[in-house]
Amino acid sequence: MAENFQRLLTMSGPDALSLNAQAALGAVHAPDRSQTAVLMRHFLERFFNHETASPDGDAKARLVLIACATGLPGFVVALYLWPVYHPMWPPCSLAHGCPPPYWLQVNHHLFYVLYSFVAMGIVTVFEWDLFFPDLLDLFVLKTLPIPDGRVFRARVAAIVVFMLGFLFDTNILAPVVLPAATDPPNLPRFIAGHLLAVMGSGLFAAVFVLALQGVLVAALGDRLFRRLSLLLQGLMITLLLMLLLLFPVLSGAVPVFLKSGSALVVCFPPFWFLGVYQRLLEGPAALPIYGQLAQIGGMALLISGGLAVVAYPLAYVRRVRQLVVGASTRDTRTRSAWELNKFLHWTVVRDPVRRAVFHFISQTLSRVQRYRIYLVLYGGAGLSVVAAGILRLTVAHGRVGMDVSADGLRAATTVIAFWVIAGLRVALVSPGNRQGSWVFRIVHGRPPQFRPAMEQLLAAKTWVLLVSGTVSCAACLALRAIAPAQLRSGAAMASELLLAAGTCLLLTDLFFLSVRVVAFSGEAEREQPSLAAAVLKYMLFFPVVAALPVALEPWIEGSARHWWIAAAVMGVLHWELRRRHSRNVAEHCEQPALEDDEEDFPMRLGLRY
Numbered sequence: 001m002a003e004n005f006q007r008l009l010t011m012s013g014p015d016a017l018s019l020n021a022q023a024a025l026g027a028v029h030a031p032d033r034s035q036t037a038v039l040m041r042h043f044l045e046r047f048f049n050h051e052t053a054s055p056d057g058d059a060k061a062r063l064v065l066i067a068c069a070t071g072l073p074g075f076v077v078a079l080y081l082w083p084v085y086h087p088m089w090p091p092c093s094l095a096h097g098c099p100p101p102y103w104l105q106v107n108h109h110l111f112y113v114l115y116s117f118v119a120m121g122i123v124t125v126f127e128w129d130l131f132f133p134d135l136l137d138l139f140v141l142k143t144l145p146i147p148d149g150r151v152f153r154a155r156v157a158a159i160v161v162f163m164l165g166f167l168f169d170t171n172i173l174a175p176v177v178l179p180a181a182t183d184p185p186n187l188p189r190f191i192a193g194h195l196l197a198v199m200g201s202g203l204f205a206a207v208f209v210l211a212l213q214g215v216l217v218a219a220l221g222d223r224l225f226r227r228l229s230l231l232l233q234g235l236m237i238t239l240l241l242m243l244l245l246l247f248p249v250l251s252g253a254v255p256v257f258l259k260s261g262s263a264l265v266v267c268f269p270p271f272w273f274l275g276v277y278q279r280l281l282e283g284p285a286a287l288p289i290y291g292q293l294a295q296i297g298g299m300a301l302l303i304s305g306g307l308a309v310v311a312y313p314l315a316y317v318r319r320v321r322q323l324v325v326g327a328s329t330r331d332t333r334t335r336s337a338w339e340l341n342k343f344l345h346w347t348v349v350r351d352p353v354r355r356a357v358f359h360f361i362s363q364t365l366s367r368v369q370r371y372r373i374y375l376v377l378y379g380g381a382g383l384s385v386v387a388a389g390i391l392r393l394t395v396a397h398g399r400v401g402m403d404v405s406a407d408g409l410r411a412a413t414t415v416i417a418f419w420v421i422a423g424l425r426v427a428l429v430s431p432g433n434r435q436g437s438w439v440f441r442i443v444h445g446r447p448p449q450f451r452p453a454m455e456q457l458l459a460a461k462t463w464v465l466l467v468s469g470t471v472s473c474a475a476c477l478a479l480r481a482i483a484p485a486q487l488r489s490g491a492a493m494a495s496e497l498l499l500a501a502g503t504c505l506l507l508t509d510l511f512f513l514s515v516r517v518v519a520f521s522g523e524a525e526r527e528q529p530s531l532a533a534a535v536l537k538y539m540l541f542f543p544v545v546a547a548l549p550v551a552l553e554p555w556i557e558g559s560a561r562h563w564w565i566a567a568a569v570m571g572v573l574h575w576e577l578r579r580r581h582s583r584n585v586a587e588h589c590e591q592p593a594l595e596d597d598e599e600d601f602p603m604r605l606g607l608r609y
Helices: 003-011 021-024 035-048 059-085 104-132 135-141 148-171 175-182 187-222 222-245 247-251 256-259 268-285 288-325 335-346 352-367 371-388 406-429 435-444 450-481 490-511 529-555 560-590
Strands: 393-394 399-404
Touching: 003 247, 035 104, 035 148, 059 104, 059 148, 059 175, 104 148, 104 175, 104 187, 104 222, 104 247, 104 256, 104 268, 135 256, 148 187, 148 288, 175 187, 187 268, 187 288, 222 247, 222 288, 247 352, 247 393, 268 288, 268 529, 335 352, 352 371, 352 450, 371 393, 371 406, 399 406, 406 435, 406 450, 406 490, 450 490, 450 560, 490 529, 490 560, 529 560
Parallel strands: none
Antiparallel strands: 393 399
8 A cells, every 4th residue: 555655656657577477467357347438438538539629639648738728727826816915015914914905805706717617618619519429420339239328328428527527627726725825714615615606607607508509409400500500619719718808807897796786797607606606705794796696606507407408318319310311412602602713713823733722722621620610719719809909898986888999909900810810820731631632742742843832832821811811801891880080090091901911911921931731731740749839939929919000000100101111011021931931842842752651750850861
């Protein structure tokens, strides 16, 4: 027992045994698991080892990264709360301390409730396509001697384990530090209130999403639901991220909301579980509104859970029936699409190679669900950042009002362009679908000659530039409806359109500067990319992109001369990035071709020949 405990602490495995010692141990017997347990493990594995969550197939490493990324924010915020509750100045008594104001403490509790709600909602929305069977399950499991009821129970058990696991991971680290960081007057009440509030908030978000999906599939059918699925996913992810990003703005209006008892408080789920938190923490001395909100939260959790229990089996049966019957095909070609393609062939995709890859990108994005989910995730993140930057809550005379930030409107177009191009870059370079890459290798070689390679890569950049430019200019025109008077002038509009076009052009050049493969045909990297390094790049680069229009737009609006100077600078930067990209592609094309079974490790060291 002592040796096992020591091994657990040191995280070391058992000592190496000789072959004779291993043979003396006897045969290794596999654990005796029931059929339901095996099915449940299979469905849990599918939640993480599918092409959307892990296109490179390394699901276990990605799961560890997701678990750490989900659980660390609450832990880090708890560490930062220590100096708030233990200020160095003015000096505080060790016996009584210097607790912050009451409403500041309430906002700290609201953050944890809101974070659990947002994290569990996003995880459930991202995985909701895996909560129901697909064609692979139908073709494989239906042929095995497994009762349908057992498969259904195993999938339900896997969903429950998945939700409870993420709920535990999201909220378990913060209570380890919070008691020491905040010094609550009543530790048992504090722990009980915190755990029940954050667990209830996260569980409600997950169960509500599952109930919503079940009701829609059961009522509309799988065919119509799939047409609405991406729109719903994007909308829900946008709203959830917007709630988290708007927390600093919302925290200033929390006292007014709770004291007024307005309808907005009753309609905001995190406030329900904040009521649970404060009612358990403060006891009978809590404000009456907390008790009312706690009752609403408990009833909402029960109703959503009951709705999920009733709707999910109906949706499951309808989904299986739809898979058996199959989906009907329809012609998606329209007259307007034909005219648009004709115009593009005459203007931006005149070369046959570029035209072929351009349409290959369009058809692949419209056919493969995984790539569209990437775009939905990045689009939702971009819209939430834009909303958080534009909206402002003002408190005056005991009332909460909403205002629009002029700086947020100036940066909105650039922010939208950044997230659109970033999402398209992730989708186009994704290594998960390489079955058709042999066509490009046979036609143009591996690596291809310089001119075909440049046309293949320019097709992707052209596609991204057209989409990002259209979305950015449309957003620029749409935001004029809520812009203040100083941003509606002709000079302001001209400068904003210039920055929108220039940002799309330069960001496309930057994001695709090191891309040397045809869209959707890239190979998985031999080494697992660092998630921390990728996040750090976004954290360093995105603020600069968002701050540039705020600083440059007033200067460009000053005169027509400034407008032309800015346009010239953007043109020079585009020319330089284009030259560097061509040089990278030329170096790639000059490398000797590899055989199918040949490693590229020596080439990366320059030691091939």
